[in-house]
Amino acid sequence: MDLYVGIDLGGTNIKTGLLSADWKILEQDSCRTEVEGGFQHVIEQMADSVRALCKRRKVSLKHVCGVGIGTPGPVDVARGLIVVAPNFPGWRDIPIRDALRLALGGIPVVVENDANVAAYAEYCLGAGRGLKSLVLLTLGTGIGSGIVLNGEMYRGATDTAGELGHVIVQVDGRPCGCGRRGCLETYCSATGTVKRFREALAEGNTSMLLEAGMKKEDITARDIFEAAAKGDALAWQVVDQTARYLAVGCDIAVNIVDPDIIVFTGGMIAAGDLLLKPLEKYARELFFPRPKEHTRLAFTQLGGDAGILGAALCGRNS
Amino acid sequence: MDLYVGIDLGGTNIKTGLLSADWKILEQDSCRTEVEGGFQHVIEQMADSVRALCKRRKVSLKHVCGVGIGTPGPVDVARGLIVVAPNFPGWRDIPIRDALRLALGGIPVVVENDANVAAYAEYCLGAGRGLKSLVLLTLGTGIGSGIVLNGEMYRGATDTAGELGHVIVQVDGRPCGCGRRGCLETYCSATGTVKRFREALAEGNTSMLLEAGMKKEDITARDIFEAAAKGDALAWQVVDQTARYLAVGCDIAVNIVDPDIIVFTGGMIAAGDLLLKPLEKYARELFFPRPKEHTRLAFTQLGGDAGILGAALCGRNS
Numbered sequence: 001m002d003l004y005v006g007i008d009l010g011g012t013n014i015k016t017g018l019l020s021a022d023w024k025i026l027e028q029d030s031c032r033t034e035v036e037g038g039f040q041h042v043i044e045q046m047a048d049s050v051r052a053l054c055k056r057r058k059v060s061l062k063h064v065c066g067v068g069i070g071t072p073g074p075v076d077v078a079r080g081l082i083v084v085a086p087n088f089p090g091w092r093d094i095p096i097r098d099a100l101r102l103a104l105g106g107i108p109v110v111v112e113n114d115a116n117v118a119a120y121a122e123y124c125l126g127a128g129r130g131l132k133s134l135v136l137l138t139l140g141t142g143i144g145s146g147i148v149l150n151g152e153m154y155r156g157a158t159d160t161a162g163e164l165g166h167v168i169v170q171v172d173g174r175p176c177g178c179g180r181r182g183c184l185e186t187y188c189s190a191t192g193t194v195k196r197f198r199e200a201l202a203e204g205n206t207s208m209l210l211e212a213g214m215k216k217e218d219i220t221a222r223d224i225f226e227a228a229a230k231g232d233a234l235a236w237q238v239v240d241q242t243a244r245y246l247a248v249g250c251d252i253a254v255n256i257v258d259p260d261i262i263v264f265t266g267g268m269i270a271a272g273d274l275l276l277k278p279l280e281k282y283a284r285e286l287f288f289p290r291p292k293e294h295t296r297l298a299f300t301q302l303g304g305d306a307g308i309l310g311a312a313l314c315g316r317n318s
Numbered sequence: 319m320d321l322y323v324g325i326d327l328g329g330t331n332i333k334t335g336l337l338s339a340d341w342k343i344l345e346q347d348s349c350r351t352e353v354e355g356g357f358q359h360v361i362e363q364m365a366d367s368v369r370a371l372c373k374r375r376k377v378s379l380k381h382v383c384g385v386g387i388g389t390p391g392p393v394d395v396a397r398g399l400i401v402v403a404p405n406f407p408g409w410r411d412i413p414i415r416d417a418l419r420l421a422l423g424g425i426p427v428v429v430e431n432d433a434n435v436a437a438y439a440e441y442c443l444g445a446g447r448g449l450k451s452l453v454l455l456t457l458g459t460g461i462g463s464g465i466v467l468n469g470e471m472y473r474g475a476t477d478t479a480g481e482l483g484h485v486i487v488q489v490d491g492r493p494c495g496c497g498r499r500g501c502l503e504t505y506c507s508a509t510g511t512v513k514r515f516r517e518a519l520a521e522g523n524t525s526m527l528l529e530a531g532m533k534k535e536d537i538t539a540r541d542i543f544e545a546a547a548k549g550d551a552l553a554w555q556v557v558d559q560t561a562r563y564l565a566v567g568c569d570i571a572v573n574i575v576d577p578d579i580i581v582f583t584g585g586m587i588a589a590g591d592l593l594l595k596p597l598e599k600y601a602r603e604l605f606f607p608r609p610k611e612h613t614r615l616a617f618t619q620l621g622g623d624a625g626i627l628g629a630a631l632c633g634r635n636s
Binding site: 076132155160167171180254259286291 | 402450472473475477485486496498563569571604
């Protein structure tokens with residue numbers, strides 16, 4: 001019996017899945033990351049979670065052939081390091097692969113960027129099945145991305161490939177969390193969308209959200225999408241601009257990578273057609289003739305499971 | 319004796335080379351394209367040139383194992399078509415591969431985008447030898463680009479990959495020849511550089527070029543680079559901005575493709591260090607930590623021969 005484990009290591013939660021060799025999720029677990037406990041504590045949290053899954057399934061840890069970890073930010077895959085992690089303050093060149101392997105008694109472990117892992121999952125098991133190439137965008141507080149080419153996760157020379165959230169779409173534009181200016185994610189991530197909405201309010205525009213008594217600083221991207229769906233003019237405009245910037249991001253991906261499909265995932269896709277329809281429209285307007293006909297834009301088929309599925313798939317290759 | 323032919327098909331000239339199996343250029347030829355004569359005439363020009371090379375070398379056409387054509391604009395490699403050609407007005411879905419094969423009595427022919435071909439040449443024989451991945455930028459009236467990954471030319475799903483000149487770096491920015499706005503090449507191609515210089519003059523700035531009696535409309539990119547080298551403040555600023563936009567282009571390439579090296583070719587590299595030095599500086603400022611250390615920026619090692627060399631290399635795979 002060959003089993004695999006996929007771990008989706010986030011700043012707040014660790015999601016863990018035990019998978020069969022045909023990629024059925026047999027057991028799932030979720031626990032707090034508790035970053036404040038330090039690196040070794042996070043390793044123990046992951047190891048405990050893996051052991052708990054096995055116990056619940058009544059299988060020995062020996063049946064686990066490989067463990068994959070998907071984690072945000074840059075990763076050194078060959079050396080098994082988290083290079084820097086936006087959600088783990090102070091972590092630098094952390095040997096997470098070897099530490100978890102040790103904690104699990106020697107099971108092979110691999111560590112990958114979380115967006116790469118999700119892209120690989122969609123390619124193998126989701127929206128990209130049967131195609132040759134895929135770009136995935138995770139639309140959340142930031143924008144992550146992953147690329148799969150000819151059936152393989154594409155990492156680039158320094159594992160930095162597929163950082164589409166930090167492609168500059170406005171030279172000298174808005175300041176980005178990365179310290180530079182004009183990155184795609186400052187305009188159309190959930191955070192970027194909220195910022196543009198608040199700015200529009202500060203400029204004197206009004207919205208049903210204010211009229212309903214919400215405080216400006218409490219408004220979330222979800223509120224804005226909901227207001228847009230209800231016909232709020234300002235929210236609608238802001239969502240439309242988000243879609244327009246995302247279309248520019250897709251166009252850049254197409255002009256460089258030219259994939260068969262661009263898949264969207266992350267919290268923002270809860271907006272559904274409200275986001276996808278204008279995004280499709282703007283993207284088709286921008287695309288050159290051949291991709292205009294060919295390139296598909298689609299939402300994830302795996303949803304929140306892509307992280308553990310993709311990590312487990314990588315664990316197979318560990 | 320296995321020989322190959324590489325053809326660099328431009329809007330003005332056709333450059334042709336006869337190559338040995340170890341990629342020595344044995345003979346070279348150049349003739350006018352004479353586009354005005356129509357498609358079949360251009361085919362005859364190419365075929366005549368190939369026959370002339372063989373005659374000069376005193377070899378039979380039968381020794382030519384493959385012919386590659388590099389041509390600007392989008393190409394349908396599988397079907398051997400020029401999809402649209404910026405330099406050949408009215409050409410659409412032109413079956414150039416089969417027409418030339420017919421004209422040459424059945425020799426295998428392959429048609430590729432000219433920037434892809436140059437990228438492949440630099441990878442196999444030039445600045446990218448021994449590396450795994452390369453992005454090439456041709457800096458001329460426009461900006462072309464080609465990508466080589468793991469030893470293979472990367473074309474994408476619709477042969478549209480590597481159109482870095484048309485990556486949008488300024489949403490709602492300058493109008494581009496492609497009909498869209500804000501594309502990289504509108505800012506930092508030779509044409510873009512001249513435009514920005516003329517605009518700066520129109521805003522009342524002065525330059526030694528005007529003082530030397532040049533007319534605004536006669537100023538070329540070469541004039542601007544020369545004036546910058548002589549210390550002309552305005553020309554220097556404009557060149558500096560060109561380098562800055564090119565650095566953004568490199569950063570986008572790095573954030574998506576993450577290659578080992580970015581190679582520059584085309585007319586503008588005549589500017590030498592005047593362009594490369596600030597470009598290096600701005601690019602290193604933008605790059606994320608790992609590519610900042612790793613990614614090399616370099617000028618072509620093959621210069622004007624990259625076109626026929628790369629086309630011939632493709633001819634080998636025909």
